[in-house]
Amino acid sequence: MILYKRILSYIKPYLHILSIALLCTMLAAAGNLYLPWIFRDMIDKVLNAKDYYMLNVISASIVVIFLLRGIFLYGQNYLMSYVGQHVIIDIRSEVFRKLQRLSMSFYDKNKTGTIMSYVTNDVNALQGAMVDNTIELVTEGIILIGSVCAMVYLDWKLTLFTILTFPVVLYFMNYFGKKIRRSGGQIQEATADITSVLQESVSSARVVKSFVREQYEIERFERENEANLKANLKNAKYMATLTPTIEFVAALGVTLILWYGGNNVIAGETTAGSLVAFLAYAVNISNPIKRITRVSGNIQRALAAAQRVFDVLDLREEVQDLPDAKALPAVTGNVSFEHVTFSYNAGDEILHDLSFTAKPGQAIGLVGPSGAGKSTVASLLPRFYDCDAGTIRIDGTDIRHVTLDSLRNQVGIVPQETILFNGSVYDNILYGRLDATKEEIEEAAKAANAHDFIMELPDGYNTMLGDRGVNISGGQRQRIAIARAILKDPRILVLDEATSALDTESERVVQEALNRLMVGRTSIIIAHRLSTIKNADRILVLDKGKLAEDGTHEELMAKNGLYAHLYQIQYRTNKEES
Incomplete structure (x- = not known):
């Protein structure tokens, strides 16, 4: 109910339209409730009394009632769909806005296909609960309540016999409802896995074909498809068990009515028309109970999807503006890392006590072995992540104390990919x-x-x-x-191996453009090809997350340390290739 209430909270902007839709629903349901009364009058007043005038009245009333019922059904279906569709659009938009605000760590931990599934499959599952199932739930609920009221009016003792079955029905609805909801969650997860495999396979079509892995991808997709099938069959099993169980309990109730009511008609305590009307209302009860049971199962399944959607909406944004954050004014470009320590996963430090300063307009080369932490530096500067310890400052201002938008507007990134x-x-x-x-x-x-x-x-x-x-x-x-x-x-520029994937000619043209871009800006250049940073003002050499060496190209070559070793390896490799 907490989940369902949360879904219904999105209806508030459309309450005026929903009120009209509910009124149409009540009036349409009233048409159904009138039919058993017609049966009673036909038997008691027309057939027994042979009243032609009453026959004409009843015939005319049926035409009028069903004409009005058709109009009200149109209003019910269109207006409820209008509200439901708008609510779904609002939820989908909120999920997308949340995804835009979530930190990079969320995207590191979740597959693209799973994230896409939140906005598509999970929200679509909510759509059924909000539109078709809600319409049916309200309609059948009105018919159920109206039928019980009419039954009490006709014969309150007979009504008690019928109500005895209600606790049994509610027990089975609750028991199977929990199982259906759990299996519904498994269906949504299996569907998300299918979306993920599909997204990966389609986006990597060139790689798949180059390694001749079409059959492997087919088998991978079929495994996920099979898991989805099993989850759906499990859900179908519970739904298939629930409906006949409720119908059997309802049949017991009807049997009690026939036995007890038949005795009353024989004894002259009630009329045949009243018993027929009572039976019609009893059927009106059994059908809504059966339909509400089915709708309840669908809603339970939808609530499993709702749980996944709201879990995303409730996620804490790890990197966000502080309450007192101010806009970062136009900067000159002085960047300083002060004893910065960072890890993506607790206990696995990528950077350890890293300190360096880049003066305005300087070009700083950042090199080191794979996994040394170079790209992490590029991710910390625009606050894609927050460091675990230490401080990063721009023009003396801690970047955690300024708004994310104002910070990132002054930092430009040209990535490798x-x-x-x-x-x-x-x-x-x-x-x-x-x-x-x-x-x-x-x-x-x-x-x-x-x-x-x-x-x-x-x-x-x-x-x-x-x-x-x-x-x-x-x-x-x-x-x-x-x-x-x-x-x-931007005043600050980060080049994250921007030319490493290019051929020699393309690299020359791109490097010329990059050189033009760097003029007058503070630039941090993460380089795989060390030849591209020979002319940098300073070169920082990282090793295992620590600053191993610092200096110009000539100074570092003279030290004959890690930088010189890396440079000589590349030089020999390039010479052999040429």
Whole structure:
């Protein structure tokens, strides 16, 4: 009920429409409640008394009642769907907003397909509970209550016989409801796993085909599909057991009515019409109970999905603005790491007591063996994560004391893996600053050595790049990413192995654009190819999360330490390849 109440809390903005929908539902349900009364009057007043006038009245009333009932059913279905659809859209939007605010650690721990499932499968499961099932629950509930009231009016003693079955029905509904909800949770998890496998397989189609792993992916998908089948069959088993159990209990109640009511008719204590009407209302009770039972099972399954959705909405945002956070003013670009320690997982430190300073306009090279913590430095500066100990300052201000938006607006990142959106070249560059003019976008592209190749594309700046920019080369994708960073015009720039995946010619063109981008900015360059940072103002050498060496290229080569060792290995490798 707590979960269901939370879902219903999203209805508040639409209460006026819901009220009209409920009124339509009540009036439509009243049409169903009128039918048994017609049966009584037909038997007692028309057939027994041979009253032609009453026959005409009843016939006319049936036409009017069902005409009005049709109008009210239309209002009920449309208005309830209107409210339900809007509520689902609101929940889906809130989940998406929450996903945008969640820290990078959430994305590290959850598969893309699972995250997508929260917004699609789980919210879609809620849709059924909010629209169709809620309509049916309200309608059948009204019919149930109205039928019981009519039965009490007709024969309160006979009604007591019928109500004796209610506790048994409620027991089975509660017992199976818990099992259905648990199995519903398993269904949602299995569906999320299918979505995850599908997303991974589709997004990695080139890798799958290059390793001839189509059959492996098919088998992997079939395993998850089979798990989903088992979860659904388990749920179906509970649903299939619940419905006949309730029907059997309801049949016992009807049997009691027939036996006791038949005796009363024979004894002359009630009329045949009243017994028939009572039986009709009893059926009106058994049908709503049966339908409410089925709806209850569907809602229990939907609540399992709701639990997953609300678990996401309730997640704590690990990196967020402090209550007194202020906007970071325009900076000169003085960056300092002061005794910074960080670990992604407790007890496994990636950085340990790291300290260094980058002065405004300096280019700082960051090198070291794989796993030394270079990319972690790039992630801590814009507060994708918060350090466990120590302080990171920009122009003397602790970055934890400023708003995330104002901090990240002044830090530009060009990553190794260029992410472009499935849109036009123009829109991908515009992403750097949404209020930029066409002229500013073209200037940024020219500075990134991208304008010429863009103009050679079929539709120039309006050319659609496809998913993740698959329609252009790696070097071209990187230059568009650089143009996007130039348009943003950050004071601090982080280049995370921005040229490591490029061929020699592409690297030369991209490096030229990067050099132009770095002018006048504080730049932290994480380099795989050490030749790209030879001219850096300072080079920091990390090893196992600690600062091992610090100096210019010449100073570090003279030390003949770790940097010199790494450089000589690369030099020999490049010489052998050439």
